[in-house]
Structures are given as structure tokens and as C-alpha cells.
Amino acid sequence: MSDKNQNTEFHHALKVDKDLCTGCTHCMTVCPTRAIRVRGGVASIIANRCVDCGECYRACPVSAIGVEQNDLDIIFRYPVRVILIPAVLIGQFSHKIPVSRIYGALSDLGFTHVYQVENTVDMVLEAYTGFKELNEIRPLISSFCPAIVRLIQVRFPDLVDNIIKVNPPIDMSALYYLEKIKSTGIRQQDIGLFYATPCAAKIAAVKSPVGDTESVVTGVINMNFLYNKIQKSLQNSETSENMPVTDDLLNSRGVMWSLTRGESMHSEKRALAVDGIRNVTELLENLENDRLGYVDFLELRACDEGCAGGILMTGNRFLTVERLRKMAAQMSLRDNEEQKKIIDGFMNLKEHSFLGNIEPRNIEKLDEDTSVAMKKMERKRRLMCFLPGFDCAACGAPDCQTLAEDIVQGHSSISNCIFLQQQMINQNLLSSEKAYRITEQIWGKDRLEKNCNKIGAEDENS
Ligand code: SF4
Ligand code: SF4
Known part of the structure; x- marks a missing residue:
């Protein structure tokens, strides 16, 4: 297992615009970690309590809470510009639009390579199996949603050992495609790896990873910004060309992974899938107080319907789920042998599957002494x-x-x-x-x- 140290600082992607904030307290009352106070008539976020779940962003009636945004121009610092997109980005578009056209629109924006984040889901599943065999603690809790990992650190510190210390697909895919492109003779410093994020928590996870020292992802592009750009490009049929889809490892497991039940459906033993930060908090309280009974695996997501409900998603989450289900049903599970051969070609990736220690950061503790x-x-x-x-x-x-x-x-x-x-x-x-x-x-x-x-x-x- 990895001996990586964790980052000591929490990066936060949500900021309050003091000029817009009216101090209405809507955000303060929904925050699951009591991270907001009103002072001088405006909300302020206490950094060590915030888990970037985005509940305050959803609740603000005047859009005074915003998500930090990288300038798209930063991609042009790199000759090779890779964008890793989650399946939920594709799921927002009508099924009549071929995936290759969406990739074409991303190419119009300047990306030279487009891959879906969930290509490496089978590597993650394999690492889960290895982790489960070596660890007796149950239930194991998915490390997929960074808002949940941080929630456990700050509000349920006694449960940090239950978190599966396995890198989520974004980190595995970033490493996989970095290695793959490097193997064609391109230098690492010429490759910019960007991630289209559906939420603030993933931005925070890239900028200050928990259980790791740094991410190989170069920058993060907010999905609502990208969605609007793609829509514009699709409407302009003269400029938007198709781009070949080269997702070499993607299968139906990957397409469903970020949605509710996407992970738990692969568990052979008793597994629960819970979404929505309030439901998750209630469940973790039950687990902490030994009121859950035997459960082998917990898939917990901060957003309703998983990442389809992320705060930076533009499309309706239920339609997104429906489209991805249909897409997955039309895909094969892909020949495991063929896939194994590809993965085995990148054996060193397996060493990077595991996270280091995840430290508790108990906000309820009133003093170190x-x-x-x-x-x-x-x-x-x-x-x-x-x-x-x-x-x-x-x-x-x-x-x-x-x-x-x-x-x-x-x-x-x-x-x-x-x-x-x-x-x-x-x-x-x-x-x-x-x-x-x-x-x-x-x-x-x-x-x-x-x-x-x-x-x-x-x-x-x-
Ligand atoms: S992002 Fe979540 S934890 Fe942070 S201040 Fe907003 S509601 Fe609270
Ligand atoms: S469920 Fe997905 S979109 Fe929502 S906070 Fe977690 S990782 Fe982000």
C-alpha cells in the first residue's frame, strides 16, 4: 500500500461575494458542518469546517456564492492539451448528438485529446478487491466523492479508517493517459491534463488531494462553462467537426460509475448506496452509533443522483441519468481479457492505485489539550x-x-x-x-x- 502523506491544507473552491451577499442566512442553515457565520451583514465560511459540498451554493437566493474558475486560456501553455470529461457531461446532451460531435466541439475549443474519466473504472474495481482482502474493517466507505471524504474527516473522525484508500477514476485516468501519451515520445512538461468538474469538491480534491501529496491533473475547467461552450459550438455546424472517440477502456460499468448505485451494484455482499448530504449525514450518525447492522460497503454521494446532481451540472439530473442508463445498456461490458492486456501494459499504474493515510480533522474537538x-x-x-x-x-x-x-x-x-x-x-x-x-x-x-x-x-x- 502507498505510504504517501496527505496534504496539510484544505483548498476551497467556493467563495462568498461580499457585494452580492445579503446575509439572509439561507446558506448558514443548510451547511452540514456548521461552517458559516454572519458577520457585518454577510456570510463568511470557516475554512477548516467547510467540505465543499456546495449546499450553500444551491441555497443562496442571490447567487452570492460562486465557484472558482480557471481561465480556459491556460490550456494553451501546453502543446498537448488533454481534457478528461466525466460521463455525466455527455449525459447532459440529447442522445441524437453523437459523442464524436461533442468531442469535436471540445477539439474546437483547443483540446488535442479527449477521454472519459471513467475509462479506468475496472482498475479501480480491481484495487477495491485488493483493499477489501487486506482490510477487515467493515463497512468500507467509497472514496469516490471528495465532499464525503472531507465530511468524514471533520464530522465523523472515528470513521476515517473505514474509507477505502483507493484512488478514484479521475486520478487513475490522469495517470493512465499521461503514461500513454508519454509512451509516444512526448515529454511530460509538454502535456497539460485538464479535468471537467461537475462540482466544487472535485476542484478542491485536485488542488489539495486528501491521502496524496499532489495530483497529476494540471487544471480544472468548470462543467457549466464547458457545457455552454460546447452547445455554442454544436449550434455552429460549420466549425464543429467530429473527432474520433478513442476511449480504449470505457465500458458500461464506467458509464454508470458516478451515478447513485454505480459502485454498489458491483458488491457481492450487502451494500448501500446513499445520496444527498443530509441522507449521508444521517446514515453516518447511525453507523457511528452502531445502529446500522452489518453492511459490507457504503457508496455515499453528496449530491442527489450522484454526480448527475453536481452543482456545476446544467442539464436536468434525472434526464442525465436516463440517457446514461440507455448508453450503458447499449455498450458491452467489453472483453476483460482484451482490457487486461491494455492495463497490464501499464503495470506501474497499479502501484499508484492506493491512497496514503487519511487523517481525522475533528471540528468537534474544543482543544488539542x-x-x-x-x-x-x-x-x-x-x-x-x-x-x-x-x-x-x-x-x-x-x-x-x-x-x-x-x-x-x-x-x-x-x-x-x-x-x-x-x-x-x-x-x-x-x-x-x-x-x-x-x-x-x-x-x-x-x-x-x-x-x-x-x-x-x-x-x-x-
Ligand atoms: S460548501 Fe458545504 S460545508 Fe462548505 S460552507 Fe457551503 S454548505 Fe458548508
Ligand atoms: S456526488 Fe459527485 S458531483 Fe456531487 S460532490 Fe460528490 S463527486 Fe462532486
């Missing part, structure tokens, strides 16, 4: 006796427990609670002016002024 952490926990519990337990979020934290935690960590104050403020004013422990200033600090100076631009508001003079 156990005795200090216990004291903080006692204080937090005492504070909870006074906080009202309404979870109203008016303090700028998602709920009373989080406010109590922020207070013991020195990031907030008990006077941020609007209910306790009233008591403190009554008992002459706080002036009304000071209470007003606290509210302004949380919600911004202009928040308490008349504003008829809100949904449902109307000026009496209009």
Missing part, C-alpha cells in the same frame, strides 16, 4: 442552560449550540444572543446603545434601515 477541552465542554454545557434553544440564528451562528461553542472558543459573546441581550438590559448589565451596536456588528449598519427591495416588501408610497 484534553483537560482544556473538557473545561471548555463544561463551560459550553453551562452556557446552554442560559441560551434559549430556539436556534433562531439571530446571533449570526446557525444554532444555540454553535453560539455556545463559538463563545468558549473566544469567537463570540453571550451578548450576541438577542434574548439574553433583553435580560441583560433589564438587569442593567448592558445598555440599549451597546445592544444596538452588537446587532449592527452582526447584521451590518444598514440592515435596520427601511428597505423595500426585499421579497414581499412594498413602499406605502408606490
Whole structure:
């Protein structure tokens, strides 16, 4: 197995645009790791808590949360420009458009080679089998969805050993095609390997891989951006030529892999497939509390319908799934012997199948020093006796427990609670002016002024 060290920093691909954010708290209430607070009237993301699941992006009513984007021009720094596309990109287009035309549109954009990420799914499956044989721990949890791997690290640290330490198909395919192109005499520094991502979590995983030191992927292109470019190119029938499809290892297993049940369907023992970050969180709570019974394998995806529901997908996720199912049904499982020969030609790839250790990053731990952490926990519990337990979020934290935690960590104050403020004013422990200033600090100076631009508001003079 690999002895690779993990990256020490989390890269995050989601950013709040402070000029657009209205501090409405929609994002804060959906975040599964309580990573968002409102300060000065705008949301801010606490880096070590965020798992790049994209729930805040979906919830924001004013599109103030954006996903970082590489400029497409960076591909032209490389004479050989490879784009690795997940099957879900293809699944967004009508079945009447041949795959070779989509590849042609990508060639119009400047890519010299186009391959589907899921070409190497059988290598991943083989590595799963090897990992299962060597590890007794059950259930094993898929490492495919980086948002789930990070969720386990920060919220369920006792379960990190359950994660299958096998590289997902994107890393295996990047290595495979890099080796393949190099074997034609092209130097590595002349090859740019780009990945079309359906989500922010995959961007973060490429920029700061968990269980690995660095990725061989050169850059990431957001799929919604690419989808629009391809559509435009397809509409311009004069420029868009077909490009031969050279996916040498792709089969129906690969086409289905990123969708819900794409992995678990290959498990011979009891396996569960769960999608949606809330469902996954509930399941992991059950697993942590020993309420799941025997399960051999867990396929967990942050998005509904797996990657078809990624935040950077433009097409309807249910239609995408339907198209990919049809596509898979028309494909053979491909002759294993023929495929084995190709894979065996790249034997050194097998050494790269495995991830290094995945470290827990417990966000619930109040201090590294156990005795200090216990004291903080006692204080937090005492504070909870006074906080009202309404979870109203008016303090700028998602709920009373989080406010109590922020207070013991020195990031907030008990006077941020609007209910306790009233008591403190009554008992002459706080002036009304000071209470007003606290509210302004949380919600911004202009928040308490008349504003008829809100949904449902109307000026009496209009
Ligand atoms: S991406 Fe997910 S974890 Fe990060 S702040 Fe948004 S909702 Fe929270
Ligand atoms: S399910 Fe797929 S698209 Fe969604 S966060 Fe996970 S890897 Fe990304």
C-alpha cells in the first residue's frame, strides 16, 4: 500500500461575494458542518469546517456564492492539451448528438485529446478487491466523492479508517493517459491534463488531494462553462467537426460509475448506496452509533443522483441519468481479457492505485489539550442552560449550540444572543446603545434601515 502523506491544507473552491451577499442566512442553515457565520451583514465560511459540498451554493437566493474558475486560456501553455470529461457531461446532451460531435466541439475549443474519466473504472474495481482482502474493517466507505471524504474527516473522525484508500477514476485516468501519451515520445512538461468538474469538491480534491501529496491533473475547467461552450459550438455546424472517440477502456460499468448505485451494484455482499448530504449525514450518525447492522460497503454521494446532481451540472439530473442508463445498456461490458492486456501494459499504474493515510480533522474537538477541552465542554454545557434553544440564528451562528461553542472558543459573546441581550438590559448589565451596536456588528449598519427591495416588501408610497 502507498505510504504517501496527505496534504496539510484544505483548498476551497467556493467563495462568498461580499457585494452580492445579503446575509439572509439561507446558506448558514443548510451547511452540514456548521461552517458559516454572519458577520457585518454577510456570510463568511470557516475554512477548516467547510467540505465543499456546495449546499450553500444551491441555497443562496442571490447567487452570492460562486465557484472558482480557471481561465480556459491556460490550456494553451501546453502543446498537448488533454481534457478528461466525466460521463455525466455527455449525459447532459440529447442522445441524437453523437459523442464524436461533442468531442469535436471540445477539439474546437483547443483540446488535442479527449477521454472519459471513467475509462479506468475496472482498475479501480480491481484495487477495491485488493483493499477489501487486506482490510477487515467493515463497512468500507467509497472514496469516490471528495465532499464525503472531507465530511468524514471533520464530522465523523472515528470513521476515517473505514474509507477505502483507493484512488478514484479521475486520478487513475490522469495517470493512465499521461503514461500513454508519454509512451509516444512526448515529454511530460509538454502535456497539460485538464479535468471537467461537475462540482466544487472535485476542484478542491485536485488542488489539495486528501491521502496524496499532489495530483497529476494540471487544471480544472468548470462543467457549466464547458457545457455552454460546447452547445455554442454544436449550434455552429460549420466549425464543429467530429473527432474520433478513442476511449480504449470505457465500458458500461464506467458509464454508470458516478451515478447513485454505480459502485454498489458491483458488491457481492450487502451494500448501500446513499445520496444527498443530509441522507449521508444521517446514515453516518447511525453507523457511528452502531445502529446500522452489518453492511459490507457504503457508496455515499453528496449530491442527489450522484454526480448527475453536481452543482456545476446544467442539464436536468434525472434526464442525465436516463440517457446514461440507455448508453450503458447499449455498450458491452467489453472483453476483460482484451482490457487486461491494455492495463497490464501499464503495470506501474497499479502501484499508484492506493491512497496514503487519511487523517481525522475533528471540528468537534474544543482543544488539542484534553483537560482544556473538557473545561471548555463544561463551560459550553453551562452556557446552554442560559441560551434559549430556539436556534433562531439571530446571533449570526446557525444554532444555540454553535453560539455556545463559538463563545468558549473566544469567537463570540453571550451578548450576541438577542434574548439574553433583553435580560441583560433589564438587569442593567448592558445598555440599549451597546445592544444596538452588537446587532449592527452582526447584521451590518444598514440592515435596520427601511428597505423595500426585499421579497414581499412594498413602499406605502408606490
Ligand atoms: S460548501 Fe458545504 S460545508 Fe462548505 S460552507 Fe457551503 S454548505 Fe458548508
Ligand atoms: S456526488 Fe459527485 S458531483 Fe456531487 S460532490 Fe460528490 S463527486 Fe462532486
